[in-house]
Amino acid sequence: MSDPIEFKANYGIRAKQTTYRDVIFRSQLEAQWAAFFDLCGWEWQYEPGKLPGWIPDFQIRTSFCDVLAEVKPIDLWEAWGMHLEGKNVSLPDYGKAARYRGDLPIVLLGHEPTCISGDEIIGLIVTTDISQVPAIAGCTLEEFNNSLRVEGNAKAKWFEAGNKIRGLPAASRRIFPDL
Numbered sequence: 001m002s003d004p005i006e007f008k009a010n011y012g013i014r015a016k017q018t019t020y021r022d023v024i025f026r027s028q029l030e031a032q033w034a035a036f037f038d039l040c041g042w043e044w045q046y047e048p049g050k051l052p053g054w055i056p057d058f059q060i061r062t063s064f065c066d067v068l069a070e071v072k073p074i075d076l077w078e079a080w081g082m083h084l085e086g087k088n089v090s091l092p093d094y095g096k097a098a099r100y101r102g103d104l105p106i107v108l109l110g111h112e113p114t115c116i117s118g119d120e121i122i123g124l125i126v127t128t129d130i131s132q133v134p135a136i137a138g139c140t141l142e143e144f145n146n147s148l149r150v151e152g153n154a155k156a157k158w159f160e161a162g163n164k165i166r167g168l169p170a171a172s173r174r175i176f177p178d179l
Contacts, residue, residue, distance in 0.1 A: 004090035007079040009072040010111070020165050028165060030057055030071050033109060035161035040150055054096035056106075062147030064139040067105045069123070070097035076110035076124055077117040094126075101126040105137035107148060116155045121148035 015027035021038075023046050025031040030046070037044040037060060048059035048068075056068040072093045083089045091098075094108050106126040113122040125144075137144045150157065 002088055004088040005079075005082060006090045006092060007074050007076075009074050009093045011073070018165055027071075027073075029073055029111065031165040032158075032161045033058065033069075033071055035164040036113065036158055038164075039157040039161055051100065053099065056097065057109075060107075060148075064143040064147040065105060065137045067107050067137070067144075067148065068097070068100075069107050069109050070094055071109045074110045076108060077114045077119065080114065080119070080124060098126055105144065112158055113150065113154050115150055116158060121145055122150060122154075123148070 015029075018025050018028045018031040020031040020034050023031075023034065025034065025046065034044055034046065037058070043061040045059045045061075047055050047057065049056075054070075057071045058069040060067045060069055074091065074093065076091075079089050079091060091108070097106050097108065100106060107121070107123040108126060109123040113119075114124065115122055139147070
């Protein structure tokens with residue numbers, strides 16, 4: 001097999017501490033994810049606890065189960081597409097979270113929800129065997145996937161979440177705000 005195509009976090013833009021709902025996030029991206037979870041009606045906790053070698057960015061409490069999430073500024077949709085094409089893809093920046101695959105329900109989140117680009121859920125599930133998910137998450141695979149699906153327009157919610165953390169009104173990013 002060829003050398004893996006590495007998808008690394010784009011840290012060209014310095015992370016800016018951002019406060020949202022009285023929580024100080026290490027980056028605007030993490031704060032935008034929190035606002036997005038709110039718009040989806042999901043409860044969340046930022047940095048819920050420390051595991052050996054890893055502090056998850058979020059614990060998301062959905063209608064079916066709790067899921068840990070790791071956020072990085074990476075285009076996961078592109079990485080997933082290359083994987084589906086049979087290319088060897090590597091996501092080294094998610095290594096700390098990946099060590100817990102098979103033990104905890106974990107989703108990788110990138111620079112935007114993957115469902116905006118056509119995926120069924122918001123990110124990539126971390127597992128070596130998808131059939132393990134029910135035992136790990138405490139719910140069926142269908143329930144796990146459903147818990148990470150977005151009702152309504154995910155792209156609109158993502159943009160609204162961005163506006164919320166920047167203190168902008170919902171319509172300010174529209175080209176024609178009166179339409």
